[in-house]
Every structure is written in C-alpha cells, then in structure tokens.
Amino acid sequence: MRLRRRILRRRWCAGRGGSDSLGNTPQASFLLSWLLRPFEAVETRVLILNADPVFQDRALAVFDGLDLETDVVRTFSEAIVSLLAENFDAFVIEGQPEAAMEQATNARQHFPSLRIVCLGTQAHRHDVALVGEQQKIELISYARTTGGLRRRIERFVRSIETQGAPSAEGIDPCHSLVGNLNQFSAAEILQMSCLSQRSGRFTFKSGRGNSEIYLQHGSVRHAVFGSLEGESAVAEVFRWRQGRFYFEEGVISQVQTVDRPWAHLLIDNLQKLDETLELASV
C-alpha cells in the first residue's frame, strides 16, 4: 500500500511581496505573510465501507471536515476492488459491530499489512473486541456526541499520519537483478530465482513500504515486511503490482522464519490471490 505521509510542505506564497504593503515593519510583514501562506498537502487516503453512505453519514460527516482524502464504497466487493489498487493508508468499515468485524476479519485474510478499523454504530461487545485484538483490527465505537466521535476519528487519523514513511529508493551497482513489479510480478521473479537455486536477498520497494525476502539455495529462508515476518510477509509481496525490486547475491539471513518449500508457498499464495480476486468479482 502506498503510504503517502501527509507532508505539509508550507511554502512562501507569491503574494508575500504584496503583504509588505499591509505591514509597516519587516516583522509585521513577516508575521502577516506567514499567516497568509498557503500550503500543499499530500493527503492520507482512507477507504470507507458504508452500506448507506447518504443517510447513515454521521461518521462520514466527520471525515468530510478532516484533511484527508476519502473514498466511499457501499459493498465489500467494491472495497476489495479498490484495495487491490494499493493506494489506501487505511480501511474503515462502518456498521453494526458484529457485521463490521466479520468483514474486517475477511479483509485481514487478504490484506495482512493494511490498517483496518471497525467503526461500530454501537459499543463493541467483549467477544468482538477479542477478535479485533487477535486480528489486529482497531475498534472505534460511536460516541454519544458528534464532538466525541470527531475526537476518536481525529486520534485515529493522527495515528496514520505519524506512521513512518518508506525509505527512499536507491539502486546500487552490486545489485545483480533490478526491475519493476508492473512488468514482472513477485511470484515470477521468486520462481525464477528459486528454480536456479539462488542465495541472496530480494528487496521490494513500493508505496506500501519495503520488504525483504532472503533466499538460500533456492528456498525462501526469511521474509520481513514492517511488523510482518515469515509467510505473511511473502503473501503481502505477492499482491504488489507496482514498485521496484532488486536482488543482491550472497546476502544470507541468520534468521529463519519460513520453513516450507517454495512450491508450497507459491501454490498457497496464488490460491489466496485467486480467492481475493473472486471476492472482488462477487
């Protein structure tokens, strides 16, 4: 997922000179131009699933007032189609707590690293909260007042914005294989490397972040993506359709988080991807 940090790049406006005429002293002019400066913002993008976004729009009205870009969908399959486009920072599911949690759990199976939030119209029951904790799904329940709801939503939005940005891309001459994921999928290049019994480190860089997959004699030994490790990190990279990759021969991991043969991983992940695409077509 493209993690576009909301960077407020404040820049001096062209009208700075014009503001000089308003202030008599340089300090006053500086203060006035600072107050009047416009800013550009690369906004956080949030996908919101709401079955009735026109009439049940209490939370949506709060989102309208925030500095972020929102896309609203009505059905789960529409949400999956949008999420496959890989450009959302978080996925908010609004509705009755139990139904929302069911959809959130389903989404978690297909998008392991995505930030998913259940925005319940009622307080979440203990069992629902427990499932949320297991599945790393955040819970927000409607507050009695709109102000309370706004504060909860703002806190959540701030937490998205404070997430770390992906590090900058760089290609080193020692990389033995470099390419784009929109030309070769991760599955294809990993298959090729495993068949030729390679040992080394693959680094995948996309808007979602960076992931590393270590191979040893044609088997995946270790994979890491953010807080995910092992097979779930491999599953995440399988979905990426945009980004770059490079391979460094001979870099071996001491850690082993994957112990299944490559063929099994490939079949399982391709099957999972098919299931995701099937959900999107429902």
Next chain:
Amino acid sequence: MKSRELETKLRLLTLQLENWKKLHDLITYGLDKAKPIISSEQERQFTEVRANLLQETEYVLRQLNILDGLSGKAMNVLQRTASVRGVRDLTGEDVRRLEMEWNAVFTKLGVAQGQLKARRKQLAGQTAISYYLGRLFRRPAVAA
C-alpha cells in the same frame, strides 16, 4: 482550507453519479441485442442500483439545490426501467426518450460536480485566515 459543507456535497454528488453510471451500464447491456443472456446477478445489481437511486435522488438533489430541474426527469428514468429485461422490451421511441432523460440528469450532475471541484480547488489555495480577511476587506460589488 477545507469546507466541510462543500466536501459533504461533493461526497453525495459522487455517490449519486456513480449510481447513475452503473444504471447506464446495465441499461446499455440490456439494449445490446448481441448479448442475449441476462443473468439473475445482473438483475439483482440493477434492482440494487435502482433502489439506491430511488431513495437517495430526491434528498441529494435537494441538498444541491437542483431538485426542481431534475427530479421529474430522474423519476421518469427510474420508472421506465423496471428491470434489464424490461429495458430490452422498450420500443425505439421509449429508448430514445430514456436516453435523453438519462443524459439530462447526468449532464446536470456532472456540471454541478465540476463547479464544486473548482470551488474546492479555489479554497485549497487559501488559509482560513486569508479567506476571512478577503471576505472582510473585499470591495463590495457596485450596483448598476
């Protein structure tokens, strides 16, 4: 600067336009004689889109202050299109009228969306302070 009211209108309008587009896709499919099979899934989708439009159109158009010009046309489109199969059975004259009325609704909504987006872009270049200062010091319009 961001206006909550403007964002809400844009959200409502975008959702409404999305439904009109989906309705058009299904009507076009229904009218295409080269595609003989109409699945129950398509009929279900059609009913869902129609249900959304029936309950939301009047409310959204009122919020956007364009209810008077469009309500009748929008309702005509929704009443004539009972199902995908029903669309296929319409006469040539009915189909032409349906297309004209759909186009009138779509055009008006599209123009309104463009105006709201232009307003949003204009506001994005301003801070709250510069906006209110501008309002305060703007020279009043001179009556002719």
